[in-house]
Amino acid sequence: MKVLIIGSGGREHTLAWKIFQSERVEKIYVAPGNDGMSDLAERVPIQIDQIEELANWALANKIDLTVVGPEDPLVNGIVDHFEAKGLRIFGPNKEAALLEGSKVFAKSILKKYDIPTAEFEVFTDPDAALNYLEEANYPLVIKAEGLAGGKGVVIASKKEEANAAVERIMEDKVFGDAGDRIVIEDFLEGQEISVLALTDGEHILPLAPAQDHKAIFDGDEGPNTGGMGAYSPTSFMTDDLWDEVCEDILEPTVKALKEEGVSYKGVLYAGLILTDTGMEVLEFNARFGDPETQVILPRLEDDLVELMELVIDGRLSEKKSLSWDERAAVCVVLASGGYPLTYETGFEIKGLDDLKQHDNLLIFHSGTKLVGDKWFTDGGRVLGITVLGDGILDAINQVYDFLEEIEFEDIHYRTDIGFKIIED
Numbered sequence: 001m002k003v004l005i006i007g008s009g010g011r012e013h014t015l016a017w018k019i020f021q022s023e024r025v026e027k028i029y030v031a032p033g034n035d036g037m038s039d040l041a042e043r044v045p046i047q048i049d050q051i052e053e054l055a056n057w058a059l060a061n062k063i064d065l066t067v068v069g070p071e072d073p074l075v076n077g078i079v080d081h082f083e084a085k086g087l088r089i090f091g092p093n094k095e096a097a098l099l100e101g102s103k104v105f106a107k108s109i110l111k112k113y114d115i116p117t118a119e120f121e122v123f124t125d126p127d128a129a130l131n132y133l134e135e136a137n138y139p140l141v142i143k144a145e146g147l148a149g150g151k152g153v154v155i156a157s158k159k160e161e162a163n164a165a166v167e168r169i170m171e172d173k174v175f176g177d178a179g180d181r182i183v184i185e186d187f188l189e190g191q192e193i194s195v196l197a198l199t200d201g202e203h204i205l206p207l208a209p210a211q212d213h214k215a216i217f218d219g220d221e222g223p224n225t226g227g228m229g230a231y232s233p234t235s236f237m238t239d240d241l242w243d244e245v246c247e248d249i250l251e252p253t254v255k256a257l258k259e260e261g262v263s264y265k266g267v268l269y270a271g272l273i274l275t276d277t278g279m280e281v282l283e284f285n286a287r288f289g290d291p292e293t294q295v296i297l298p299r300l301e302d303d304l305v306e307l308m309e310l311v312i313d314g315r316l317s318e319k320k321s322l323s324w325d326e327r328a329a330v331c332v333v334l335a336s337g338g339y340p341l342t343y344e345t346g347f348e349i350k351g352l353d354d355l356k357q358h359d360n361l362l363i364f365h366s367g368t369k370l371v372g373d374k375w376f377t378d379g380g381r382v383l384g385i386t387v388l389g390d391g392i393l394d395a396i397n398q399v400y401d402f403l404e405e406i407e408f409e410d411i412h413y414r415t416d417i418g419f420k421i422i423e424d
């Protein structure tokens with residue numbers, strides 16, 4: 001079969017790498033992709049927001065399965081468009097993707113169905129929000145309702161910060177109409193864990209848990225990024241907690257959506273926090289995480305394409321469990337200095353080719369460019385280096401040894417990926 005992957009980052013490179021291993025697949029295309037994936041997939045020069053063009057291209061090229069990486073096309077209804085043309089596509093439709101596209105929708109589902117999440121209020125009027133902040137307890141959390149590229153959440157330790165956030169989001173409209181409404185919620189404390197599950201709208205099949213590292217600097221300091229590293233599995237997830245996640249969060253969420261008349265098919269990503277009183281939902285995403293995918297898929301032994309087909313056909317219940325590589329995976333993201341703010345690109349990347357010989361090491365490209373036979377930086381996040389090791393500590397040690405071989409000007413990466421496990 002012919003598969004089209006939509007997106008261009010490290011997550012999509014990882015999807016291409018995993019899908020390439022499926023015996024069912026003869027050819028992979030990626031739109032628009034990046035140079036680092038060219039050995040796995042043929043690039044198609046159509047952007048992720050050109051939904052009509054993508055669907056027409058898939059139809060003309062007899063694509064058997066399309067896999068959507070990022071959230072924007074999902075929230076904009078790419079799945080509905082493809083399905084209307086009779087094309088098979090993996091991901092939630094527009095209505096279901098609202099679980100990520102609207103934090104107000106997600107919170108209202110959580111509340112209505114009694115699924116654990118922080119207490120919250122929704123505001124459409126900035127004055128009402130500012131008024132509420134007068135008497136509120138701090139710290140608290142302010143969230144723009146819509147997609148804001150991971151920048152729409154402010155943790156305010158006092159009233160002045162909260163007021164400023166409300167003004168920026170609701171009055172200055174820094175996130176456009178994604179900030180027409182906001183959620184103000186209680187601040188929760190604990191370890192954050194990402195649990196991604198496949199679901200066909202009826203059944204769920206959770207993937208191994210992972211932990212992301214959002215902040216740019218070591219010790220979780222500095223502004224949030226798309227993600228600077230991840231590891232899987234995580235020792236925080238005991239069997240009891242796992243049951244709690246499945247029984248109290250994932251299954252009830254899918255059931256709640258169904259009751260609301262929404263059939264959710266695809267990956268349901270639950271951003272969770274382990275508080276003193278148990279697991280709570282911080283948010284949902286409607287797709288694979290980046291860089292969680294870079295540590296989850298290398299450990300998955302099952303055929304991903306087969307799983308995606310079961311999801312699309314509503315036959316996920318036929319698959320009782322998944323097989324996982326016993327080894328642990330750690331991914332460290334190499335970024336351009338200055339990211340997530342301003343940064344320069346176009347620097348030569350040295351040392352990549354020599355690393356290819358290690359078979360427990362995977363190099364996933366996020367933002368690179370090949371000119372002649374040389375690699376250059378071409379984005380904020382440049383590369384994700386994943387290592388499989390005998391336990392997390394071994395994987396961490398190995399990944400940092402390998403990283404010393406890679407060089408480019410202004411290189412920045414966290415030196416403490418997995419530190420919460422080490423401190424545990």
Ligand SMILES: Nc1ncnc2c1ncn2[C@@H]1O[C@H](COP(=O)(O)OP(=O)(O)O)[C@@H](O)[C@H]1O
Nearest residue numbers: 118141150151152153185186187188271282283
């Ligand atoms: N209620 C909360 N309490 C504490 N921290 C929070 C809370 N909500 C969000 N955060 C922090 O903010 C980050 C981003 O929030 P999230 O809801 O995941 O939005 P998004 O990923 O869309 O930016 C979380 O990963 C977490 O670190």
Ligand SMILES: [Mg+2]
Nearest residue numbers: 150271282283
């Ligand atoms: Mg998040």
